[in-house]
Amino acid sequence: MSALAITAGFADPVIEAQAHFHALMNALARPGSVQPFPAALDAPAPLTRELAAVALTLADHEATLWLDETLAASKAVVDYLRFHTGARLVANPSDAAFALVADVAAMPTLASFAQGTDEYPDRSTTIVIAVETLAAGGDLELIGPGIEDRTRFDLSPRPAGLAVQLAANRAKFPRGVDLVFVGARQVAALPRTTLVSEV
Amino acid sequence: MSAVAAPQANGYNFAYLDEQTKRMIRRAILKGIAIPGYQVPFSSREMPMPYGWGTGGVQVTAAIIGPDDVLKVIDQGSDDTTNAVSIRKFFAKTAGVATTTETRDATIIQTRHRIPERQLTEKQTIVFQVPIPEPLRFLEPRETETRKLHALADYGLMHVKLYEDISRHGHIATTYDYPVEVADRYVMNPSPTPKFDNPKMHMSPALQLFGAGREKRIYAVPPFTKVRSLDFEDHPFEVQRFDKPCALCAATNVYLDEVVLDDRGGRMFVCSDSDYCEERRADGHRGELSGEAPGLHAIGGAS
Ligand SMILES: [Zn+2]
Numbered sequence: 001m002s003a004l005a006i007t008a009g010f011a012d013p014v015i016e017a018q019a020h021f022h023a024l025m026n027a028l029a030r031p032g033s034v035q036p037f038p039a040a041l042d043a044p045a046p047l048t049r050e051l052a053a054v055a056l057t058l059a060d061h062e063a064t065l066w067l068d069e070t071l072a073a074s075k076a077v078v079d080y081l082r083f084h085t086g087a088r089l090v091a092n093p094s095d096a097a098f099a100l101v102a103d104v105a106a107m108p109t110l111a112s113f114a115q116g117t118d119e120y121p122d123r124s125t126t127i128v129i130a131v132e133t134l135a136a137g138g139d140l141e142l143i144g145p146g147i148e149d150r151t152r153f154d155l156s157p158r159p160a161g162l163a164v165q166l167a168a169n170r171a172k173f174p175r176g177v178d179l180v181f182v183g184a185r186q187v188a189a190l191p192r193t194t195l196v197s198e199v
Numbered sequence: 200m201s202a203v204a205a206p207q208a209n210g211y212n213f214a215y216l217d218e219q220t221k222r223m224i225r226r227a228i229l230k231g232i233a234i235p236g237y238q239v240p241f242s243s244r245e246m247p248m249p250y251g252w253g254t255g256g257v258q259v260t261a262a263i264i265g266p267d268d269v270l271k272v273i274d275q276g277s278d279d280t281t282n283a284v285s286i287r288k289f290f291a292k293t294a295g296v297a298t299t300t301e302t303r304d305a306t307i308i309q310t311r312h313r314i315p316e317r318q319l320t321e322k323q324t325i326v327f328q329v330p331i332p333e334p335l336r337f338l339e340p341r342e343t344e345t346r347k348l349h350a351l352a353d354y355g356l357m358h359v360k361l362y363e364d365i366s367r368h369g370h371i372a373t374t375y376d377y378p379v380e381v382a383d384r385y386v387m388n389p390s391p392t393p394k395f396d397n398p399k400m401h402m403s404p405a406l407q408l409f410g411a412g413r414e415k416r417i418y419a420v421p422p423f424t425k426v427r428s429l430d431f432e433d434h435p436f437e438v439q440r441f442d443k444p445c446a447l448c449a450a451t452n453v454y455l456d457e458v459v460l461d462d463r464g465g466r467m468f469v470c471s472d473s474d475y476c477e478e479r480r481a482d483g484h485r486g487e488l489s490g491e492a493p494g495l496h497a498i499g500g501a502s
Pocket residue numbers: 445446447448449450469470475476477479
């Protein structure tokens with residue numbers, strides 16, 4: 001494979017991976033909080049730069065990646081992720097450590113991804129979803145670890161039946177998936193512990 | 200290009216660990232945060248220090264620290280023990296980060312045995328060095344069995360053990376590493392902190408991360424998460440109480456260490472959190488022996 005044909009990753013992999021991890025950690029530790037996510041790299045469309053930044057920060061040959069149809073259909077995206085992460089791409093969402101979703105509308109149900117087991121609930125998929133907007137406030141009310149009392153959260157577009165799917169996900173605890181949303185240089189998350197209701 | 204990092208000018212990768220190892224630890228940390236109190240297995244690496252020196256905490260700190268962080272390291276509440284000094288130097292050298300002894304200035308606090316007296320903030324992460332992460336280990340040595348008990352949230356054994364304490368001693372004798380239930384689900388070991396510090400974990404604004412190097416476990420308590428010390432209706436959880444205030448700064452409601460003053464049995468009780476004590480003395484607080492024993496923490500507290 002020629003490296004020249006592949007879009008560059010982080011300019012400074014060590015420092016940028018730490019910065020993006022820091023944002024992801026804060027996002028998961030404080031559900032619904034919108035964290036800055038620099039994502040100062042180029043990624044081949046339809047892979048957004050933020051999805052690319054998450055993949056380069058967390059995926060490698062020990063952590064499998066699942067790509068949604070839109071992403072998997074692009075040879076440039078597949079080559080880019082293979083080259084920069086070394087991660088094995090899996091066809092079945094239930095085999096994925098990380099799932100990248102560029103097309104929210106066509107996203108499989110949360111239950112299609114790895115849920116972990118009762119003994120090893122960590123063996124579950126972290127689903128990373130590209131959206132257009134992320135904001136505090138809004139009609140999703142969040143309660144749970146990481147949230148002092150309750151908080152409001154908004155994102156658009158949304159996976160179909162998000163609140164209902166999240167309630168089912170929460171009911172399986174400690175099994176379940178964790179959701180990471182990336183927008184324009186922003187990241188927010190809904191770990192499996194968060195109770196989400198539409199108000 | 201790609202994921203291979205240039206080593207620092209001094210010959211180390213940033214914060215010592217290679218990028219592959221950091222990613223593995225970072226993934227475990229994110230899972231730990233998503234499943235509060237659950238022990239995430241990870242492939243602990245050899246560190247250039249012995250296991251007793253908090254290699255689990257060191258690996259967690261190495262995976263989260265960035266160039267703008269300010270690191271504080273405490274051991275038994277003190278910044279000045281050999282262990283604390285050596286870990287601080289390790290990160291100053293390998294990551295080039297600023298270090299501090301002042302709790303309020305730190306963004307990351309790595310600790311063994313104490314949680315600072317000063318309330319932590321949302322801007323801070325506290326990393327605990329954990330020798331024995333499994334609260335059920337002394338009751339059930341088999342890992343497959345403890346996994347099952349956690350899976351079923353079957354903590355009956357733990358309650359039986361605590362209740363046996365009560366029948367034998369009239370109270371729960373455990374004073375360190377007192378087990379807690381996190382977010383109404385997992386029971387976890389808070390690491391060998393005195394139970395005095397358990398209430399500080401409850402709804403703490405800071406993120407709390409736990410690393411056990413030899414046992415290869417990482418776990419977490421997110422900010423603003425319920426942490427309940429196990430107890431019984433007729434024997435509610437209580438923290439240690441001290442009869443007198445700190446002899447140097449007159450602080451009350453803090454954890455005190457006994458310090459031997461001379462070879463004639465003279466002793467006094469002083470703040471275990473040396474930074475807190477110094478800050479209070481700098482603010483003009485005086486304890487009954489404050490004139491007699493400047494810089495006593497260099498001698499060291501009860502350990
Ligand atoms: Zn004092």
